[in-house]
Amino acid sequence: MIDYQLLNALSAVISEGGFEKASKKLFITQSAVSRRIHQLEAKLGEPVIIRTQPPRPTVLGKRLLNHLQQVLQLEVALNVDALNEHSSLNTPLSVKLAANADSLATWLPEALAILDTESDCKFRFEVISEDQSIAHKRMKDGEVMVCISSSSEPVNGGLASPLGAIRYKAIASPDFIKQHNLTSLTQLAQVPCLVFSEYDKLQHQFLADINGSTPEYIHIYPSSEGFKQAMIAGLGYGLLPTLQLGDSLQKGELVDLFPEYYIDTPLYWHYWQSESPQLKALRKFAMQVAANRLEPI
Numbered sequence: 001m002i003d004y005q006l007l008n009a010l011s012a013v014i015s016e017g018g019f020e021k022a023s024k025k026l027f028i029t030q031s032a033v034s035r036r037i038h039q040l041e042a043k044l045g046e047p048v049i050i051r052t053q054p055p056r057p058t059v060l061g062k063r064l065l066n067h068l069q070q071v072l073q074l075e076v077a078l079n080v081d082a083l084n085e086h087s088s089l090n091t092p093l094s095v096k097l098a099a100n101a102d103s104l105a106t107w108l109p110e111a112l113a114i115l116d117t118e119s120d121c122k123f124r125f126e127v128i129s130e131d132q133s134i135a136h137k138r139m140k141d142g143e144v145m146v147c148i149s150s151s152s153e154p155v156n157g158g159l160a161s162p163l164g165a166i167r168y169k170a171i172a173s174p175d176f177i178k179q180h181n182l183t184s185l186t187q188l189a190q191v192p193c194l195v196f197s198e199y200d201k202l203q204h205q206f207l208a209d210i211n212g213s214t215p216e217y218i219h220i221y222p223s224s225e226g227f228k229q230a231m232i233a234g235l236g237y238g239l240l241p242t243l244q245l246g247d248s249l250q251k252g253e254l255v256d257l258f259p260e261y262y263i264d265t266p267l268y269w270h271y272w273q274s275e276s277p278q279l280k281a282l283r284k285f286a287m288q289v290a291a292n293r294l295e296p297i
Contacts, residue, residue, distance in 0.1 A: 002043070007068045009036035010048055010061060015096070015143065017054035040064075057141065065142030070157055070274045072145065092124035093278055098139065099148040100132035101196060102166055103267065105224035106243040107293035108148070111286035119281040131199040132265060139270050145279065147270045158272050161287060164294025165264035169245070170206050170257040172237035177255060179234060185258060189213035194221050194230055194238035202239040202263055210258065228254075239263060243293065266297045 012022035013033065023030040041047055048061035057065055099108055104127065116122050130138060136149040139158060154160045172182075180191045193203050193215040207213045219236050221227055228244050230236065232253050240254075242262075248254040267290070269283055 002064075003039070004068070004071065006036045006040040006043075007064055007071075009033050010040060010057070011065055011068055013037065013049060013055050014057055014061070014065065019055075062141045066140075066155075066157065067142070069142050069145055070272050092122035094124045094126065095146060095279070095282070096126045096128070096144045097146040097148075098128040098130045098135040098144045100135060100150075100267075101129050101222075101224040102241050102244075103132075103148055104129060106166070106241060107289060108286075110293070111289040112282075114282055114285045118285060119278050121278045123278075123282065131197060132267060133199055133201075136270065145272065146283075148267050149270055150265055150267060152266070152268050154270060157274075158270055159275075160268040160270045161283060162297050163267040163269050163287060163290040165266045165297050167242045167295045168202055168239040168263045168265065169242055170237065170261060171231055171240040171245070171254050172257055173232050173234050173254055174252060176231070176234040176237060185210050186213075188237065188257070189216055192217045192219055192236035194219050194227060194236040196220070196224070196227065197222055202265070205263060206239055206261070210261070264295055264297075267294065 009022065009026065012025045013019055016022045016025055019030050019033050019037075023033045026033065037049060041049075044060065046060055047058050048064060050056040050058055112123070112125055112127075114123070128135075128138060128144065130147075132148065132150040135147045136151045136153075136155070138144045139147040139149070140155040148163070149160075152160055152162070176182075176191075180187070182188070182191065189207055189211070195201075195203055195215075195218055197220060203215055203218075207215055219230070221230050221235070224244075227238065228240055228248070231238060231240065232248070237257065245254070249256060269286060271279065271283060275283070
């Protein structure tokens, strides 16, 4: 039988990005964390951590983290917390969740603000901002309890519930249009384009759809709230969620470059099959909020 304190040490090293930070999280010394990892590797006969900076889990380590997340779910359902050496009955339930930045900036805060009376517990959220196309990997690697992903395919041992879709429109400011003398959509491949990160391919999809081109001039701007401000300032054009537009079109701050065009990115709430009643209540509440804020899939 695996000692779950050893698995807890593995989880802390990976989530905190090192042995020193893991020791602070676990309230033990750094050498004690190292001993637990060595004990786990000795017991299993192979490494569980690739000792890079930051450390990364091996294939076996990922399987163990995946297993640990499901055990945590079962513990919540049974109202026990055997893995936490410094917990009390009044300690909020810690939920590690991966979600895309546009969700964090729009509908998700409301979805996480579930009342204690609705879930029968308090939550402590640790949210990881991740592109919707790769958040799924966090779940697959056993790093999070919940993830919001554009993939509908559940991970092993998991399930997925549809939330809805974020609708994106191609947007620019009047000053940007004037500065670059834009008179045709065919010119967009040659003018500055805003992308959130290297994984953000919405702008590429837009250009491919309208004229088969790709953006030649890109600004990477990794701020969901700042994305809109960068557009208003005239830094570039890009795909903006309609949830963030507000009255910017009516006020003339921004212009819809192609009113007939939009991209809907579907989102799914991924969770473990061993879902606790508390996390089920959270998921149901999030789905209600999403139904009111997102486009139907």
